[in-house]
Amino acid sequence: MKELYLSSIQNPRIKKLLALQSKSSLRRESGLFVVEGQQEIGHCVDAGYEIASLFYCPDILESEGKTVEFSHLSADEYFTVSAEVYQKIAYRGCTEGVIAEVKVRQYTLDDLRLDKAPLIIVLERVEKPGNLGAVLRSADAANVSAVIVCDPLTDIYNPNLIRSSVGAVFTVPCVSCTSEECIQYLQSHNIQILTAQLQDSHLYYDTDMRCATAIVMGTESTGLTPLWRQAATAHIQIPMLGRIDSLNVSVSAAILMFEAVRQRGNN
Secondary structure, eight states: OOEEEEOOTTSHHHHHHHHHHHOHHHHHHHTEEEEESHHHHHHHHHTTOOEEEEEEOHHHHHHTTOOOOGGGOOEEEEEEEOHHHHHHHOSSSSOOSEEEEEEOOOOOGGGOOOOSSOEEEEEESOOOHHHHHHHHHHHHHTTOSEEEEESOSSOTTOHHHHHHHTTHHHHSOEEEEOHHHHHHHHHHTTOEEEEEOSTTOEEGGGSOOSSSEEEEEOBTTTBOOHHHHHHOSEEEEOOOOSSOOOOOHHHHHHHHHHHHHHHHTOO
């Protein structure tokens, strides 16, 4: 295993790594994204992703009493970096001394493998990567079949999304597509569409979620577009008993998906 030592933040490889973290356009063009932390990288590899480059700092690893298991972290190239360089490239304040450039995998709706009564979370025009990451984390906990992101305003390989999902973006099947494509897919697979909205809605716990179900949520500011409201099998809502008329989308998604878990008797 050949390793190169990088000690300058002006090194072109370090500059490229930093650019991948901040520029979605470069992630699309290069087909690479950045994953930080041993747990997240482990989930990534377990999901079948390939590591292009691995960067690690021996000084930080030793100070935290950790080692990197290279047996399951096969990469095209390896770099050791100084503590100064690592502090520059680390996206998180709490760090484990390991960062990877990973090859993008493009999943489509046809790649989904669903059981007889899948539970799917659909998010339309999600804007904040932290919100999507939090939804994915809850989706993993609820053993959701898939998360479908329609007409996204952020890419699923945003570093903040990966961080906030704690690697769940790799453990839960996640697909991006248009709303039209998603509606056609759900209807063709006989999956009921439950849209979360305040207008003309039933309380969520009075709605049967035991069959094949997609729970669809929009943005906190504007909600769902008319396209989804018209395609819905039923409209559901979470009762708001205070003066505020909405919840954070990740909180709402967690409430709704765990109601489905409760109804289905999952342990």
